[in-house]
Amino acid sequence: MPDESYPAELKYFKEHDWVRVEGGEATFGITWWAQDALGDMVYASLPDVGAAVSSGQPYGELESVKSVAEIYAPVSGEVVAANDTLVAEPAFVNADPYGQGWLIRVRLSAPSELDGLMDAAAYREFLATAGS
Secondary structure, three states: OOOOOOOOOOEEEOOOEEEEEEOOEEEEEEOHHHHHHHOOEEEEEOOOOOOEEOOOOEEEEEEEOOOEEEEEOOOOEEEEEEOOHHHHOOOHHHHOOOOOOOOEEEEEOOHHHHHHOEOHHHHHHHHHHHOO
16 A cells, blocks of 8 residues: 555545546546545446536445445546446555546536645645544
8 A cells, every 4th residue: 555645736525536637637536545544445336438427426436345435526527438447456546546546537517616626735634624
């Protein structure tokens, strides 16, 4: 498992998701804190390409040895890619949450929603004050 980190180039959502924006698309994943809290991943259920996701709404599930957790969209968009590798190797979410453990990529439908997300410093503060 990697050391705790929250890359500065990402945006963060209160449900412990991260967003990497590249042009009009965004890649979603879960944070180091989330994968650590969930434990070893054993299953990932992700939406199909073409599905719509809405900010603050669940779009899939991650199952670990500890529990099953819904994953929430930080911003709205249309799914343009899902990390199919996670079907066979869900442990990538634990081993490389900001790289090979990405979940989906979306074409942004409301880019202004990005303004409501936290930067790395604000997310660390959120973790410290909220406790989760």
